[in-house]
Amino acid sequence: MNIKRRDFLKITAFGGAVFSTGLFQRAVFAESKQDEFYFVQLSDTHWGFNNKKFNADPQGTLPKAIESINALDPQPDFVVFTGDLTHTTDDDEVRRKRLAEFQEISKQLKAKTIHYMPGEHDASIDGGKAYKEFFGDLHYTFDHKGIHFIALDNVSDPRARIGEEQLKWLEEDLKQHDKNAPIVVLTHRPLFDLAKEWGWATTDGDKAMELLMPYKNVTVFYGHIHQEHHHTTAHIQHHSAKSLIFPLPAPKSVPKKHKIAWDTDHPYRGLGVRNIEVGMPSAKFDIYNIDVLKSANTKV
Amino acid sequence: MKLLKFLLVLVFAILIFSGALMIPSQYNNGDDRKAGSAMGAEVVNDENMVKITASMWKYDPPHIEIKKGKLVILELTSLDRLHGFYIPEFDIRADVMPNKTIRVELMPEKIGNYPFLCDIFCGDGHGEMNGVIHVVD
Ligand SMILES: [Cu+2]
């Protein structure tokens, strides 16, 4: 994979327009080793949310984003959903129905490997019981082309804790890795205190950060806040992804957190997915937004 | 923290049976709470008591105005399920349960607006279940 690959990245936009170049905001890809790859992160799809004031196309946004991802050539090595796959409900039956529908739709992805993660909307009410029936473990690890990925669960506890047991598990897992090993942590909530008064934090996130700190090459990708956000604690970078249902205001930018209403003049504004290119062997991450707005506006 | 100007005197739970019988020895043993000082020393009256109800997905009242330098007792109960009451700025939190009243005592020392929120996931509107304590002169 080299810089030319971008020319072959084609997005079939909402409405059928095709972009072959100029899609991404950044186009620097310094290294070109064989092991370079990219993956796609989707987050906060909230399947089952149905308030047209905030999303006039609640059943169409996810399938359209999947279409866009399926048009990428080459296909990503894998796709990861960082939680809030479904919108919460107190009804266990409805929850399972939403999880089942979400699973069906996500299978439309051409990418062969999909990693799922829960959000508090999926897992907080029943401790992840229904989620596990469909998607398996709430936390897990996997390795891909020399990078160790750790999916942490800071949502199945309604008090937003990772919990002692999982922290122990994390500690044990980290011990097996060199301090310079490239590590990616995937979470739903931020591990740092982004905005405690908005619930944008993990109650015991500091404990996870403490365990991660000795590792020189750690990057965190998360969701939950329904917008792009980039933050650095010491040498560890944290990148949040947009949602596919409704955007939220920038942290602490308004007195009271609220959903941002659907903008009929700019449909899908503030929503989207992203493509994360991984440069090896140094595990350098370049993030490219796959901007739904751009596509929607160029609709013929 | 530099803005930690509230003094949490005491947080305790009182079980109320049939709305009347109070058993003040029942402590709420939710986590993260700071232990209080001596019980029973404070004077509770209508003037320094603010009653707050938590329900899906709001606090009533959501805005609470209190005076700087005056002890205030927040009395919280839930009308439906378990909620949290968390004031990040002062690192104070409590569990708010149905059929149970808990008290949070505050000594506000600095004017300003201090947000509070539910910190136990409680469903659809959880993310917007919050309010503000306004400390005025
Ligand atoms: Cu609540």
Ligand SMILES: [Fe+2]
């Ligand atoms: Fe979400």
